[in-house]
Amino acid sequence: MSRVIGIDLGTTNSCVSVVENGQSTVIPNSGGYKTTPSMFGISQDGKRLVGHLAKRHAITNARNTIFAAKRLIGRRFDDPEVQKSIDLCPYEIVRGPNDDPRIKIGGKTFTCPEISGIILREMKRVAEEYLSETVQEAVITVPAYFNDTQRQCTKDAGKIAGLEVLRIINEPTAAALSYGMNRQGDEKIAVYDLGGGTFDISILEMSDGVIEVLATSGNTFLGGEDFDRRIVQHLVEWFEETEGMDLRGDTMALQRLKDASEKAKCDLSMRDVVEINLPFIASDAEGPRHLNYELTRENLENLVHDVVEGTLKSVEQCCVDAGVQAQDIDQVVLVGGQTRMPLVQKRVTEYFGKRPHKGVNPDEVVGLGAAVQAAALLDSDNDMLLLDVTPLSLGIGTYGGHFARLIERNTTVPVSKGHIFTTTRDDQSAVKIRVLQGESDMAAENDLLGEFVLSGIRPAPKGEPEIEVSFDIDANGIVSVSARDLSTGKEQSITVSSTGTLSDAEIDEIIEEHDLYEVQLKD
Amino acid sequence: MAQVPEQNDWVLALAPGCDAEQLVRSAAEGYLFSRIDGLTPWRLLREIGGIPAEQVDACLERWLDDGALDVVGGRATTSGASSGAKAEADAPSVDAAEAPSNASVAIDEGALDDRLDIGLDVQRRILEYEASLGRPYHELLGVQPGASPKDVKKAYFKLSKEFHPDRYFRKEIGRYGERLGRIFKKVLEAHEILSDPELCQVENQPAAAPVEAAPPVDAATVPESSPTKSEESAERTKPAKPRPLTKLERLKQRMPFKINHAALNARRQQADEIFRAAQASQQAGRLQEAEASIRIAITFDPARAEFKEALGSLKIAAAGARAANLLAKPSERMSDSELFEALRLIEDVLPYRPHDPELNERAGRICLRLEKYDDAREYIETLLIRQPESAPAHTMLGRIHKALGDLDAAVRAFETALKFDEDDLEARRSLAAVRIGARDAARGGSTS
Numbered sequence: 001m002s003r004v005i006g007i008d009l010g011t012t013n014s015c016v017s018v019v020e021n022g023q024s025t026v027i028p029n030s031g032g033y034k035t036t037p038s039m040f041g042i043s044q045d046g047k048r049l050v051g052h053l054a055k056r057h058a059i060t061n062a063r064n065t066i067f068a069a070k071r072l073i074g075r076r077f078d079d080p081e082v083q084k085s086i087d088l089c090p091y092e093i094v095r096g097p098n099d100d101p102r103i104k105i106g107g108k109t110f111t112c113p114e115i116s117g118i119i120l121r122e123m124k125r126v127a128e129e130y131l132s133e134t135v136q137e138a139v140i141t142v143p144a145y146f147n148d149t150q151r152q153c154t155k156d157a158g159k160i161a162g163l164e165v166l167r168i169i170n171e172p173t174a175a176a177l178s179y180g181m182n183r184q185g186d187e188k189i190a191v192y193d194l195g196g197g198t199f200d201i202s203i204l205e206m207s208d209g210v211i212e213v214l215a216t217s218g219n220t221f222l223g224g225e226d227f228d229r230r231i232v233q234h235l236v237e238w239f240e241e242t243e244g245m246d247l248r249g250d251t252m253a254l255q256r257l258k259d260a261s262e263k264a265k266c267d268l269s270m271r272d273v274v275e276i277n278l279p280f281i282a283s284d285a286e287g288p289r290h291l292n293y294e295l296t297r298e299n300l301e302n303l304v305h306d307v308v309e310g311t312l313k314s315v316e317q318c319c320v321d322a323g324v325q326a327q328d329i330d331q332v333v334l335v336g337g338q339t340r341m342p343l344v345q346k347r348v349t350e351y352f353g354k355r356p357h358k359g360v361n362p363d364e365v366v367g368l369g370a371a372v373q374a375a376a377l378l379d380s381d382n383d384m385l386l387l388d389v390t391p392l393s394l395g396i397g398t399y400g401g402h403f404a405r406l407i408e409r410n411t412t413v414p415v416s417k418g419h420i421f422t423t424t425r426d427d428q429s430a431v432k433i434r435v436l437q438g439e440s441d442m443a444a445e446n447d448l449l450g451e452f453v454l455s456g457i458r459p460a461p462k463g464e465p466e467i468e469v470s471f472d473i474d475a476n477g478i479v480s481v482s483a484r485d486l487s488t489g490k491e492q493s494i495t496v497s498s499t500g501t502l503s504d505a506e507i508d509e510i511i512e513e514h515d516l517y518e519v520q521l522k523d
Numbered sequence: 524m525a526q527v528p529e530q531n532d533w534v535l536a537l538a539p540g541c542d543a544e545q546l547v548r549s550a551a552e553g554y555l556f557s558r559i560d561g562l563t564p565w566r567l568l569r570e571i572g573g574i575p576a577e578q579v580d581a582c583l584e585r586w587l588d589d590g591a592l593d594v595v596g597g598r599a600t601t602s603g604a605s606s607g608a609k610a611e612a613d614a615p616s617v618d619a620a621e622a623p624s625n626a627s628v629a630i631d632e633g634a635l636d637d638r639l640d641i642g643l644d645v646q647r648r649i650l651e652y653e654a655s656l657g658r659p660y661h662e663l664l665g666v667q668p669g670a671s672p673k674d675v676k677k678a679y680f681k682l683s684k685e686f687h688p689d690r691y692f693r694k695e696i697g698r699y700g701e702r703l704g705r706i707f708k709k710v711l712e713a714h715e716i717l718s719d720p721e722l723c724q725v726e727n728q729p730a731a732a733p734v735e736a737a738p739p740v741d742a743a744t745v746p747e748s749s750p751t752k753s754e755e756s757a758e759r760t761k762p763a764k765p766r767p768l769t770k771l772e773r774l775k776q777r778m779p780f781k782i783n784h785a786a787l788n789a790r791r792q793q794a795d796e797i798f799r800a801a802q803a804s805q806q807a808g809r810l811q812e813a814e815a816s817i818r819i820a821i822t823f824d825p826a827r828a829e830f831k832e833a834l835g836s837l838k839i840a841a842a843g844a845r846a847a848n849l850l851a852k853p854s855e856r857m858s859d860s861e862l863f864e865a866l867r868l869i870e871d872v873l874p875y876r877p878h879d880p881e882l883n884e885r886a887g888r889i890c891l892r893l894e895k896y897d898d899a900r901e902y903i904e905t906l907l908i909r910q911p912e913s914a915p916a917h918t919m920l921g922r923i924h925k926a927l928g929d930l931d932a933a934v935r936a937f938e939t940a941l942k943f944d945e946d947d948l949e950a951r952r953s954l955a956a957v958r959i960g961a962r963d964a965a966r967g968g969s970t971s
Contacts, residue, residue: 166692210680377692385684401826402787414688416708441786444825474704475688489554 004137004166004378005127006370008174009116009154011070011196014038015367016123018131019375019382024181024368029126035363036126040118041065042106050122062090064105066115071197072101073112073157074150074501100501113153113502114510117160121514124161138163139374141366144170144200144216147392147447148437152500160510166377169388172202173213174369175335177386179360180206181372188214188328190318192348192356193335194311197223201315203322203329212387215321216410217314222307224265224338230303231261235276235293243289245282253281257291268297269340301343308347315351321410332356335365387412394471394479397434397443399424406471409439413477418470420486426462430455433469433483435496449496454483456490532657534596535568535583536561546591552582561595561631564657595629596654630654640694652686653702660713672718679714686710794824801833810841842872855892862889880909887919896926914944921953933957 005027008015013035016027026034031052039054042064049057049065058065068085075082077095085101086093094109096102102109120140127135142154151168158165169177172191179189186207193200200218204211235257236247247253260276267274278291319326332348334356339345349355360368376384390413395405398421406417423431432453438446457465466486473479482493502510537559546556551574558568568583569576586592630650635643661668664678684690686706691699801816817834824830857865869886876882883906890899900923906916921936934957940950 205676207677207680208684210683212680377689383684385687385689387683387687400787401824412711414704414707415711442790442825444822472708489557 002133002136003131004139004371004374005124005135006139006141006174006367006372006374007120007123008141008171008364008367008370009070009120009123009157010035010038010366011068012038013363014119014123015364016127017364017367017371018127019371019379022182022381024178024371024375026364026367027127027130030129036119036122037067038070038119039065039067040069040110040115042108046106048118050118064091066091066103066105066110069103069112069115069119072103073116074147074153075101077101096501098501098503111502111506111510113156113500113507114160116154116157117510117514120157120161120163124163136162136164137166137374139167139169139370139377140165141171141174141370142168143195143198144172144202144391145198145218145220146170148449148498149447149500151391152498153502156500156502156507159507160514162511167373167388169370169373169386170202170213170216170391171366172200172216172335173204173211173386173388174367174373175333175360175365176202176204176206176211176369177372177376177384178365178369179331179333179357180209180211181384184208187330188324189331189333190315190329190352191333191335192311192315192339193218194338194344195223195336196338197225199223199311199314200335201311201318203318203324209383210385210387212412213389213410214324215318216389217318217321219310219314222310224336226307227265227300227304227338227341228258228261230307231265231295231300232257234303235261235291238293239281239291243282245284245289247282250282256281264295265300265341266337268295268300269342272297297342304343308344311344312347312351326352329354333360333365335362337362389413390415390473390477392437393439394435394437394449394473395446396421396469396481397436401443403436403438403441403443403446406469407473413473414475416470416472418468421467421469421483422463423457423460423465423467424462427459428462428465429457429459431457431467431483433481433492433494435479435481435494449479449498450481450494452481452483452492452494454485454490454492456488457485458487530580531564531566532596533565533594534561534563534654534657535559535565535587535592536595538591538593546586546589551578555579555582556586559592562653562656564596567657593629596657634698636697638695639697639699641691641696641699646699649686649699649702649706653706656706656709660716663710663713664717666717670717675714675717679710679718682710683707790823794820794827794830797823798830798833805837805840810837810844813837814841839875842875857889857892859893862893865889866893878905878909880906880913883909884916884919887916887923891919891923891926894926896923899923900927912943914940914947914950916940917943918947918950918953921950921957925953925957930957930961 003018003020006017006019006024008017014037015035017024018027019025028034029036029051033052036051037055039051039058041049041054041057041061043049043057044061044064054065058067068089071085072082072093077099079101082093082101092104093101094104096109096111100111102111103115104110120138124135124138138158140154140158142151146154154168155165172193175191175193176189180187183206187205189204189206191200191202191204193202198218198220199222200216202216203214205214206212232254236254240246247257256278260278264274264276273294273296276291276293276295280288281291282289315326319329329352332352332354334345334348339348339356339362345356372382372384373386375382376386389410390407391409393405393409394407395403398404404419404421406419407415411417421431430453432451434443434451435449436443436446437449440446454467457467468484468486470482470484471479472481478495478497480493480495482491484491546552555568555574565583569579574582583592587594630647634650635646637643639646656663661670664670664675664682666674666678670678686703688700688703688707691703696703797816797820801813801820804810804816805813814834814837817830817837821827821830821834866886866889869882869889873879873882873886883902887899887902887906890896890902900920903916903920903923907913907920910916917936917940921933921940924930924933924936934954937950937954937957940947941954944950
C-alpha cells in the first residue's frame with residue numbers, strides 16, 4: 001500500500017508530512033527547506049516555476065508570479081476579499097465564466113483550484129522524491145472558517161494534482177491531532193492560531209486518543225498583517241511630523257514601508273530594537289528625503305496591544321461556547337508565525353495561566369496533524385480517532401424569511417437531527433423545503449444547497465400538520481435531508497452534493513492539459 | 524387499552540412467513556406494519572402520527588397473538604425506572620458499553636459474514652448493540668442515571684472508538700457501514716442529551732421516581748407467547764407515573780433554533796427607512812442611488828413584495844435614462860474600454876426596449892468598431908426592420924459585409940443607401956473603395 005501524506009496548503013507557505021513507524025515527520029524539499037512557498041510563476045521564456053524558484057522569480061517579475069491564491073479560492077469575483085486582492089496584488093485578477101476569480105499571468109488564465117493544484121502537485125513531488133515511491137492519496141487542511149465551496153475547490157485542486165483527497169480537515173484540529181499523537185490521558189487543548197490574515201481559536205478535548213472539537217471561534221479580518229499595518233501607520237505619521245510630508249498617496253513608498261515593517265516585526269521577536277532605514281523614500285523641491293527610524297520592541301507592543309487583546313476576546317467567547325474555564329485548559333498549542341511574537345506568547349500565558357506548549361513548530365504543526373489523520377484513517381496500528389465537526393450551520397428556510405438551524409456549526413459528524421415543522425396556511429397541501437447553510441438568521445443571507453417539495457399533506461387548519469424534517473450528515477460529510485408528514489407517512493428527501501467553482505468537465509480538461517505539460521517536461 | 528410498561532422497549536420484527544395482506548385491515552395499520560423493522564421499539568411505534576396509541580397497542584398485540592411478529596429485543600429491560608438494578612439481576616444483561624459478546628439480544632445470525640474485513644465477534648457486537656438502540660440513553664452509554672458529565676464523556680469516547688465509521692475507513696465491511704453510522708448517531712445523541720443538565724433532568728425523570736414494575740420478564744423466555752393479560756391489568760391500577768419522553772415531545776422540547784424577533788423587527792424597520800430614502804432619491808431623479816437603496820432594503824427584509832416591484836419599475840426607468848445618456852456621446856470618440864462599457868450597458872437596456880432604433884444603431888456602430896461583425900449585423904438588421912429607408916443604416920450594413928468579406932452584398936448595400944440618399948458621402952466613398960479593391964484584386968489574380 002502506498003503511503004498517504006498530509007499537506008498543509010497555506011496562504012504563504014505549504015508543508016507536507018508523513019507518518020513513518022508511528023512518528024510524524026515533515027518532509028524537506030530538495031533544497032532542504034521544510035516549507036515551500038505557495039507560489040507559482042511563469043518566467044519570461046515561458047518556464048513554469050513553483051515554490052522557492054517562483055519566489056526568487058517574483059523579485060524580478062512580480063506581475064507574472066502568483067502568491068496567496070488561497071485568499072481567492074472558492075470565492076465569487078464580487079467577494080470583498082477578492083476585490084481587496086485585486087487592489088493589492090501585482091498580478092491580474094479577471095472574472096471567470098463561472099463568476100469565479102481567475103488569474104492571468106504569462107498570457108494564460110488560471111483558475112484558483114488549478115493554481116492550488118499546481119502547488120499540491122509540487123508537494124506531492126517533494127513527498128515522492130523523499131519516499132522513493134508514488135503517492136496518490138492525501139489529507140489536506142483548510143482554515144476552520146472555509147465554507148463548503150472553498151473546501152470543495154480545495155478537493156478539486158487535489159484532483160488536479162493527481163491526488164485523491166481522503167479528507168479535508170480544519171487547521172486547528174490538525175494542530176491538535178499533531179499534539180495529541182502518542183499521548184494518553186485526558187486533556188483539554190486550546191489551539192491559538194494567529195496567521196497572516198486570520199485569527200482562529202479552537203478548544204478540543206482529548207482522551208485516550210479520541211479528539212473532539214468543543215468549540216471554534218475567530219476573526220477572519222484580524223491577523224499578522226494588522227500588525228504590519230499598525231507599524232506602517234505609525235511610520236507615516238512620524239514622517240509627516242518630522243519631515244512634513246504625507247506618504248499616504250505614494251503607493252511605491254507605502255509598499256516599501258510595508259515590507260520593511262514586516263521585516264522589523266519579525267526581527268523584534270528576537271531583538272529589542274531594530275533600525276528601519278529607507279533611503280529616498282520621497283522627494284520634494286528641497287531634494288530627496290530618507291526615512292530612518294529606530295523601532296523598539298516596547299514601541300511595537302504599544303502599537304499592537306489592542307489587536308492582541310482583540311484575539312483574547314475571541315478566546316473568551318470560545319471558552320464560553322465550549323463550556324470551559326480558562327484554567328481548565330491543560331495545554332495551549334500555538335500555530336502561525338505571528339505567535340512567535342513575545343507579546344502574544346506573554347498575553348496567552350497570562351490568560352490561560354500556563355505556558356504554551358513548546359514541543360511544536362508553529363509552521364509545521366498543521367501539516368504534521370494532517371499526516372496523523374491520514375494514518376489514523378488507514379493505519380490499523382494508529383489508535384487515534386478524530387471526532388470531526390461540520391464547519392457551518394445547516395437548516396431550512398421558514399416563513400418570513402427566517403433561517404431555522406437544525407444542525408449547529410461544530411456539531412460532531414456523522415449526525416442526524418430532526419425537528420417538527422408545520423404549515424402556515426389553512427388546507428395547505430404542500431411545503432417547500434429549502435436546505436440552507438450559513439450563520440445568518442435570515443434565510444436569504446445563507447447559501448442555498450438544494451430544495452424540494454413535500455406534497456400531499458392532508459387538508460387541515462394551519463399549524464396542525466406535523467412535518468418532521470431530518471438532517472443527516474454521514475462520515476464523509478455528505479448531507480441528506482428528508483421531510484416526512486407524520487400523519488400520512490409520506491416522505492421526500494434530497495441528497496445535497498457540494499460543488500466547487502469548476503465543473504467536472506472543466507477539472508478533467510485541466511488535468512489533461514497538465515498531464516500533457518508533464519510529458520513535455522520529460523522530453 | 525392501558526400502556527404496558529415492559530412492552531415499551533420491546534423491539535418487534537416480522538416473523539418469517541407472515542402475510543401482511545391478511546393482517547392489515549386499514550391504511551393506518553398498513554403504515555404501522557411498514558414501520559416494524561426489527562429496530563424500532565414499541566414505545567416509538569406508539570408515537571407514529573395518525574394512529575392513537577391505544578390502537579397501536581391493540582394492533583401490535585393482535586399481530587403478536589397471530590404469531591406474525593417476534594419480539595427480537597428489549598425484553599431484558601423495562602422503561603427507565605428500575606432497569607439498572609434489573610439488568611444486574613438478569614444474568615445475561617445487555618448493559619450497554621460492557622455488554623459481553625454472548626448477550627441475550629437476539630441478532631440475525633444470517634447477517635454475519637466471514638468474508639468481511641471485520642472479525643465475527645466484532646460483527647456480533649455491532650449487531651447486538653444495534654438491536655438494542657431503543658434503550659434509554661444512559662443504558663446506551665452504560666452509565667448510571669445522573670452520571671457526572673465526566674463519566675458520560677468517557678463512555679461516549681469509548682463507544683466512539685468502537686463504533687465511529689472512521690475506524691473502518693476503506694475496509695470491506697458490507698452493510699456494517701450503515702449500521703455503524705446508525706449506532707454512532709444514536710451514541711452522539713445520547714451524549715448530547717446526557718451532558719446537557721436541562722435535557723438530562725427530563726430524561727432521568729423515570730429514574731427519580733421509580734415505579735414498581737411488573738415482574739421482570741425472563742430474558743431466556745422465547746418471544747413466541749404474547750404478553751399475558753394479567754400483567755396488563757396489574758399495570759392499569761397504577762397511578763399516573765412519569766414516563767420517558769416520547770420522540771415527538773423530545774423533538775418539540777429541543778428547539779434547535781431561536782428566532783430573535785426583536786432583531787428581526789429592528790431589521791424590518793430599517794428596511795422601511797431605507798425604502799423611504801430610496802423613494803426620495805427616485806423622486807429627485809437619482810435613479811442609481813434609489814436602486815442601490817432598494818437593493819439594501821431587500822437584503823434587510825427579503826420577504827416584502829412591494830420592494831421587489833419597486834425595484835422592477837425603477838430598473839425600467841433607469842434603463843431608459845441610461846440609454847439616453849449613452850446616446851449623448853458619439854461612439855467615434857470613445858476608447859476601446861468605453862466602447863465595451865457602452866456595449867454592456869446597451870445590452871443591459873435592450874431587453875427592455877428591443878426595437879429602439881437609436882439603441883440598435885448605436886449597438887451596431889460599437890460592434891463594428893469592436894470588430895464584432897456578426898453582432899453588428901444583427902443589430903443593424905433589427906434597425907432596418909423599423910427603418911427600411913435609412914441610408915446610414917444601409918451604409919453601415921455595407922461596411923459590415925465588406926469586413927466579413929462579402930463584397931457583392933457590400934456593393935448592394937451601398938447602392939441601396941445611395942438610392943435613399945444620393946448625398947450619402949460615406950456610402951459613395953465606400954462603394955468606390957470596394958470597386959477599386961475588386962478591380963485590383965482581379966488584376967492581382969490575373970498576373971499571378
